Amino acid sequence: MLTIGLTGGIASGKSTVARRLAERGATVVDADAIARALQEPGEPGLEGIVAEFGPGVLTPEGRLDRPALGALVFADPAARARLNAVIHPLVRAEAERLAAAAGEDAVLVEDIPLLVETGRHDRFDLVLVVQAPEEERVRRMVEDRGMTAGDARARIAAQATDAERAAVATAVLVNDGTPQRLRERVDAWWDAEVAPRRRTPA
Numbered sequence: 001m002l003t004i005g006l007t008g009g010i011a012s013g014k015s016t017v018a019r020r021l022a023e024r025g026a027t028v029v030d031a032d033a034i035a036r037a038l039q040e041p042g043e044p045g046l047e048g049i050v051a052e053f054g055p056g057v058l059t060p061e062g063r064l065d066r067p068a069l070g071a072l073v074f075a076d077p078a079a080r081a082r083l084n085a086v087i088h089p090l091v092r093a094e095a096e097r098l099a100a101a102a103g104e105d106a107v108l109v110e111d112i113p114l115l116v117e118t119g120r121h122d123r124f125d126l127v128l129v130v131q132a133p134e135e136e137r138v139r140r141m142v143e144d145r146g147m148t149a150g151d152a153r154a155r156i157a158a159q160a161t162d163a164e165r166a167a168v169a170t171a172v173l174v175n176d177g178t179p180q181r182l183r184e185r186v187d188a189w190w191d192a193e194v195a196p197r198r199r200t201p202a
């Protein structure tokens, strides 16, 4: 198995890269998607969050009130650390389960927004970092996700910097053009770094 840790700041283009890697044949494990699944009613992530933060972070229907919890944790590093302590061990266990199921011949990509922050980059054969201009990322969060510019910047401030991520990267993909251009950069990287390491069929 070849293991690839994929990361980048919020709204940098990680999911776009992950989709292209899947099209090229990778098995993708998405930490954000795992976290969301664990936050469904009855799941251990949501139970842990309610135990830590109280029922005020639930909607009247008993679901996680994501904007409410987001407002809390992106304004307060201590609250964020408490959330991370609840969620990250659960996400890691599920990611390990999915990785183990991928099979020996797999090219396994784990899309982990906080790969560098959690110090997990050492566990991968390759670390692929996506970078996009900060103003472009803020614009996407404001225009596509309805955040205020202040909320968008608070999220960026809650994460490692591009320089910190680049310091542990085996490759950096710069997403400063069209999505098609980004896919071409993914393909060039795959052809140079991944394809030669794959076992060719007998």
Ligand SMILES: CC(C)(COP(=O)(O)OP(=O)(O)OC[C@H]1O[C@@H](n2cnc3c(N)ncnc32)[C@H](O)[C@@H]1O)[C@@H](O)C(=O)NCCC(=O)NCCS
Residues within 6 Å of the ligand: 009, 010, 011, 031, 032, 035, 065, 066, 067, 069, 070, 073, 080, 083, 084, 087, 091, 112, 113, 114, 155, 158, 159
């Ligand atoms: C606080 C929550 C409820 C806000 O939900 P919301 O729907 O607004 O955001 P969403 O989950 O789609 O996350 C969007 C992006 O925010 C960033 N982000 C999320 N959680 C964190 C965090 N704890 N620290 C820094 N950045 C984070 C990531 O770049 C992520 O891709 C949610 O982000 C959450 O539960 N976070 C804890 C889980 C986590 O750490 N996920 C990231 C990696 S596993």
Ligand SMILES: Nc1ncnc2c1ncn2[C@@H]1O[C@H](COP(=O)(O)OP(=O)(O)OP(=O)(O)O)[C@@H](O)[C@H]1O
Residues within 6 Å of the ligand: 008, 009, 010, 011, 012, 013, 014, 015, 016, 017, 032, 113, 140, 144, 175, 176, 177, 178, 179, 180, 182
């Ligand atoms: N080069 C680009 N040009 C225009 N739009 C883009 C480009 N790259 C990505 N996008 C758009 O920007 C948004 C963020 O991209 P994507 O979801 O791939 O980022 P992400 O890093 O996975 O984000 P998050 O950290 O929030 O999960 C998406 O709506 C995507 O379609």
